[in-house]
Amino acid sequence: MTNKQLAQVQNQIDHNENNQDQDQYLTFFMANEEYGIDILSIQEIRGFDATTTIPNQPIFIQGVMNLRGTIVPIVDLRLRFGLEQIPYGDITVVIVVKAKLEEGEKIIGMVVDAVSDVYSVNHTDSTRAPDVGEADNREFLKGLVNVGEKMVVLLDLKKILTFS
Amino acid sequence: MSIDLSQFYEVFFEESFEGLDIMESELLALTPGDTDSETLNTIFRAAHSIKGGSGTFGFSVVADFTHELETLLDQIREGTREVQTFHVDLFLKAVDCLRDMLNALKAEEEPDTSLSSEITKKFLAILNDEDIGDASTSPAKQETAMDQPGAFGFFDDAYNDPIKPPQQNSSSGSKTWHIFFKPEPHLFKTGNEPIFMFLELADLGEMSILANIDNLPPYHDLVPDDSYLNWQITLVSDTNKDKIEEIFEWVLDDAELIIECDEAETVETVETVETVETVEVAADTGPAVSPATSQPVTPEPVAVKEQALPDTETPVIVKEKENKKNPEATSIRVSIEKVDSLINMVGELVITQAMLSQYGEGEFTENRRMLMLEGLAQLATNTRELQESVMQIRMLPISFVFSRFPRLVRDISQKLGKQVELKLLGETTELDKTVMEKISDPMVHLIRNSLDHGLETPAERTAMGKSESGTVTLNAYHQGGNIIIEIIDDGKGIDPQIIRTKAIAKGLIQEEDEFTEQEIIDLIFLPGFSTKEEVSDLSGRGVGMDVVKRNIQELNGTVEVNSKINQGSTFTIRLPLTLAILDGQLVTIGGNTYIIPLVNIIESIQMTPKQVNNVGGDLELFRQRDEYIPILRMDQIFNHEAVIESLTQGILVIVESEFGHIGLLVDDLLAQQQVVIKSLEANYQRVEGISGATILGDGTISLIIDIGGVISLAGLKKQHRNKMRSLNDHQLVV
Numbered sequence: 001m002t003n004k005q006l007a008q009v010q011n012q013i014d015h016n017e018n019n020q021d022q023d024q025y026l027t028f029f030m031a032n033e034e035y036g037i038d039i040l041s042i043q044e045i046r047g048f049d050a051t052t053t054i055p056n057q058p059i060f061i062q063g064v065m066n067l068r069g070t071i072v073p074i075v076d077l078r079l080r081f082g083l084e085q086i087p088y089g090d091i092t093v094v095i096v097v098k099a100k101l102e103e104g105e106k107i108i109g110m111v112v113d114a115v116s117d118v119y120s121v122n123h124t125d126s127t128r129a130p131d132v133g134e135a136d137n138r139e140f141l142k143g144l145v146n147v148g149e150k151m152v153v154l155l156d157l158k159k160i161l162t163f164s
Numbered sequence: 165m166s167i168d169l170s171q172f173y174e175v176f177f178e179e180s181f182e183g184l185d186i187m188e189s190e191l192l193a194l195t196p197g198d199t200d201s202e203t204l205n206t207i208f209r210a211a212h213s214i215k216g217g218s219g220t221f222g223f224s225v226v227a228d229f230t231h232e233l234e235t236l237l238d239q240i241r242e243g244t245r246e247v248q249t250f251h252v253d254l255f256l257k258a259v260d261c262l263r264d265m266l267n268a269l270k271a272e273e274e275p276d277t278s279l280s281s282e283i284t285k286k287f288l289a290i291l292n293d294e295d296i297g298d299a300s301t302s303p304a305k306q307e308t309a310m311d312q313p314g315a316f317g318f319f320d321d322a323y324n325d326p327i328k329p330p331q332q333n334s335s336s337g338s339k340t341w342h343i344f345f346k347p348e349p350h351l352f353k354t355g356n357e358p359i360f361m362f363l364e365l366a367d368l369g370e371m372s373i374l375a376n377i378d379n380l381p382p383y384h385d386l387v388p389d390d391s392y393l394n395w396q397i398t399l400v401s402d403t404n405k406d407k408i409e410e411i412f413e414w415v416l417d418d419a420e421l422i423i424e425c426d427e428a429e430t431v432e433t434v435e436t437v438e439t440v441e442t443v444e445v446a447a448d449t450g451p452a453v454s455p456a457t458s459q460p461v462t463p464e465p466v467a468v469k470e471q472a473l474p475d476t477e478t479p480v481i482v483k484e485k486e487n488k489k490n491p492e493a494t495s496i497r498v499s500i501e502k503v504d505s506l507i508n509m510v511g512e513l514v515i516t517q518a519m520l521s522q523y524g525e526g527e528f529t530e531n532r533r534m535l536m537l538e539g540l541a542q543l544a545t546n547t548r549e550l551q552e553s554v555m556q557i558r559m560l561p562i563s564f565v566f567s568r569f570p571r572l573v574r575d576i577s578q579k580l581g582k583q584v585e586l587k588l589l590g591e592t593t594e595l596d597k598t599v600m601e602k603i604s605d606p607m608v609h610l611i612r613n614s615l616d617h618g619l620e621t622p623a624e625r626t627a628m629g630k631s632e633s634g635t636v637t638l639n640a641y642h643q644g645g646n647i648i649i650e651i652i653d654d655g656k657g658i659d660p661q662i663i664r665t666k667a668i669a670k671g672l673i674q675e676e677d678e679f680t681e682q683e684i685i686d687l688i689f690l691p692g693f694s695t696k697e698e699v700s701d702l703s704g705r706g707v708g709m710d711v712v713k714r715n716i717q718e719l720n721g722t723v724e725v726n727s728k729i730n731q732g733s734t735f736t737i738r739l740p741l742t743l744a745i746l747d748g749q750l751v752t753i754g755g756n757t758y759i760i761p762l763v764n765i766i767e768s769i770q771m772t773p774k775q776v777n778n779v780g781g782d783l784e785l786f787r788q789r790d791e792y793i794p795i796l797r798m799d800q801i802f803n804h805e806a807v808i809e810s811l812t813q814g815i816l817v818i819v820e821s822e823f824g825h826i827g828l829l830v831d832d833l834l835a836q837q838q839v840v841i842k843s844l845e846a847n848y849q850r851v852e853g854i855s856g857a858t859i860l861g862d863g864t865i866s867l868i869i870d871i872g873g874v875i876s877l878a879g880l881k882k883q884h885r886n887k888m889r890s891l892n893d894h895q896l897v898v
Contacts, residue, residue: 050863053756054844054851055802056877064848064857064865071857071865074847106847163849 022120027152028095031083036152041097043107045115057164065109066070072096074109080160081148108161121145126154146150176217177270183210185567188259192475192570196249204241211237226265229280232287234257258283301526338402340426346394347419353389356415364411366470369401496597498557507552516542562640563591568729569611569638583622583633584615590640599739602719606712610651610735611636617653618733628730646763649737658727660684685727689713746841750834751817754804759839759858759868764819768833770811786816786827793818795827796878807831821871
């Protein structure tokens with residue numbers, strides 16, 4: 001084994017060790033803000049398909065979608081956050097997550113504007129969201145993290161996807 | 165070479181429970197003085213398999229217990245003793261006790277032996293009453309055996325700790341047994357292993373073993389599958405010959421076995437054995453013994469000497485914990501016939517598929533199109549047949565539920581001092597297994613109710629001019645897509661007057677409320693209603709009927725009661741045959757496609773303006789023949805944009821509900837089709853008015869309407885109902 005290879009191996013080991021204190025987040029855009037969710041909870045990312053409306057549900061429940069035989073509810077995250085809805089188009093993205101909720105694991109789709117990137121974030125780097133008073137969406141936030149110049153809002157899936 | 169027996173536990177438990185069920189039902193058929201040998205044989209066989217199985221798996225608590233039961237059964241079977249009622253009672257108790265023990269073992273818990281030892285004592289008392297000759301199985305000995313549950317742990321680690329020391333040291337009354345055991349060479353091929361028998365022997369008392377390896381061939385001639393050894397065993401124990409023979413029961417035909425008893429109380433009387441080489445039986449039983457391992461001749465031929473068993477020894481039940489923790493995981497026994505028909509259908513499906521793909525290749529012509537269409541039609545037939553066959557697998561005769569009731573009725577009627585005859589009708593009616601499992605508890609409750617509240621005591625019955633014994637009839641039959649189960653008693657019936665008084669006292673209804681008799685009787689399904697003054701342990705805690713009703717509703721079923729004073733009551737349970745598939749009517753509501761279960765629909769009508777009446781502003785009624793039917797505008801209830809402008813543009817789907825007939829106003833009717841029900845709750849949550857979802861042929865999802873939910877969404881309350889009734893009553897008068 002050459003020295004170079006050894007160095008590579010060493011590097012990998014270091015990297016792996018680093019990973020233990022790191023979480024990976026997938027980020028997406030909504031109204032020009034970048035939000036991050038734990039990458040391990042994501043099942044797939046797909047385009048928006050026709051949904052079937054469920055009667056008498058909160059406005060942010062778009063309906064249910066047929067995901068290869070599974071009935072999956074679709075949440076419009078803009079509406080969930082009280083933002084203005086934008087019309088769905090060909091580039092509208094649904095992030096399908098497997099969320100561990102109180103009632104068990106559920107597969108739920110979230111409509112977002114666009115998927116952005118994957119970041120590794122050190123545990124220590126994320127800070128608690130500042131107390132922003134009575135803001136409606138504060139409960140959805142898990143923390144804030146700086147990635148380079150940008151600020152990413154880490155979301156608490158459990159809170160977002162618990163509807164009652 | 166040790167086999168992990170735990171993989172067979174599931175089968176053992178299943179078969180044992182089945183055996184217990186058989187024992188129970190046959191025991192109930194057993195009447196005092198009965199000599200019907202077939203019944204007795206069936207019971208005996210079931211008990212024997214349980215004993216054999218539990219012995220094999222090392223559940224010695226169960227095996228020992230079953231042994232006593234079997235002894236008494238055997239005597240009855242052979243005619244040396246006559247069946248008496250208390251025998252049957254005791255057997256039934258023993259069956260319950262066995263069931264508890266097996267359940268405990270299944271849950272990997274220590275079975276509670278207090279009850280079993282109590283019953284064992286009773287068995288022994290019966291056995292000893294007339295048959296002192298069999299005194300060797302003294303109660304004292306039995307108790308010790310019982311107090312050491314599962315003390316025979318050979319299969320967890322048999323080869324590390326091969327010979328289990330005896331359970332109890334030779335007490336007074338011990339005898340010295342000389343056992344000569346010489347198996348045929350093919351012993352191992354029959355799946356028997358002497359060490360297990362020796363281990364079992366060791367449990368009976370203090371044991372020493374000598375192996376005779378004279379017959380062992382030279383190493384190069386040795387056939388590893390053959391057994392060359394024979395053994396001389398000395399056992400000091402207070403056991404009897406039967407017990408020893410029983411250990412060798414499976415190999416009797418394949419071995420020479422001599423059991424002799426020495427009445428002396430000494431241990432070292434092994435003069436019969438002369439110059440033989442001894443080997444350690446423990447480590448190297450059988451063919452694997454090479455001459456090199458054999459030990460030199462010893463004058464004191466005690467190769468294996470036992471020591472006292474430490475009490476802390478963990479008993480038998482050792483296995484992986486994780487995958488056994490789910491007692492809900494059940495299995496179905498399917499007849500080969502059903503499986504074969506499935507395989508046939510899959511075969512046809514494959515042929516059709518091959519045909520279709522053949523037509524799909526190459527140039528597409530009109531001719532091919534026709535063939536293709538034909539093929540598709542074939543495919544549709546295949547699929548439907550396949551679906552039906554798969555559903556058939558889940559269908560079991562309702563006798564699986566019914567069979568537990570004779571026992572229940574017997575126990576309860578004894579407790580209540582009532583005479584009851586139970587009639588079972590339509591036992592072969594088939595029902596989905598899931599539905600069956602869930603219907604059992606509500607039925608138990610209803611039957612208890614019938615016995616407790618419905619039927620009178622013999623004295624009361626005679627006074628009424630009825631026959632002394634009351635009758636409870638269970639009847640099951642198919643009707644459309646439903647199964648109907650009726651529980652009919654010929655007791656005193658439900659008195660609406662008493663119900664009414666009670667309901668007023670409990671504040672469930674108001675004094676001035678007007679109800680029909682039927683409505684008053686239906687009040688028994690309200691939560692917190694129980695008319696029996698004193699609370700008994702059978703029924704009457706007031707948690708009864710509403711729970712029954714709720715359980716049945718969860719299965720998409722309904723329960724109704726009909727009652728006539730002094731003639732009896734009939735509870736009718738109506739259930740869908742299966743929970744997985746539903747015949748649905750596709751409709752559109754506000755442009756969205758929904759499904760209404762076809763079983764609920766009575767008819768669909770296009771209304772004319774003349775037929776619609778407005779009552780009190782918000783309630784629209786449709787007059788049909790002599791009936792006023794409330795109209796529910798489904799688009800409003802579901803908050804969809806209206807597509808139809810007036811009532812007459814839409815179609816009124818009249819459905820059956822707990823409120824009577826209700827009209828659901830929809831935009832249009834589409835096709836009728838079978839749909840596979842999918843849960844909406846799995847990934848979302850319960851939605852009022854929706855019972856589930858399904859995926860249609862084009863891949864879109866359609867929601868299934870829950871009529872009860874829609875009614876409560878519409879807020880169709882009692883005042884409406886009252887209003888309607890007065891209208892309907894009025895109509896009748898006119």
